[in-house]
Amino acid sequence: MLLICKSGLIPHLLDKEDWAAFVTHLNPSYVVTGSKKFLSEYIPQEAALVKQKTKAALQDSRDLTYTSDGTSIRRGDQFYTAHACTPSRDVYFLGGQFGTKDSHNAEWI
Incomplete structure (x- = not known):
C-alpha cells in the first residue's frame, strides 16, 4: 500500500510479471495482488479509514x-x-x- 499510494508508483506495476517474480522471490507463499483489487478495494478502504481518523482528530x-x-x-x-x-x-x-x-x-x- 505504501509503495503505491505514498511513493506514487502506478498501480499497474502490480500486474507485471517482473513484480510477481520479485515478490515471490521475497516470500514464496505470498499471493500477488493485482491492480484491480488495489484500485477497487484496498485504496478506497484506506482512503475511508484516513478520512475517518482525520474527522476524529479534528472533531474536538x-x-x-x-x-x-x-x-x-x-x-x-x-x-x-x-x-x-x-x-x-x-x-x-x-x-x-x-x-x-x-x-x-x-x-x-
Whole structure:
C-alpha cells in the first residue's frame, strides 16, 4: 500500500510479471495482488479509514485554520487542495479537487 499510494508508483506495476517474480522471490507463499483489487478495494478502504481518523482528530479541535492552494499538474491541468491546521500546527488534508474553467469564487470553493 505504501509503495503505491505514498511513493506514487502506478498501480499497474502490480500486474507485471517482473513484480510477481520479485515478490515471490521475497516470500514464496505470498499471493500477488493485482491492480484491480488495489484500485477497487484496498485504496478506497484506506482512503475511508484516513478520512475517518482525520474527522476524529479534528472533531474536538478549536481555532482551526483552513488553507487552500492550487497548482498546475500534468498537461496544464489544475488541482486544488484544502487543509486544516490545528493550534499545535498539526496539518490534515481535507480534500482535493481538479480545477475547472469555472470562476473560483466563494461558491466554487
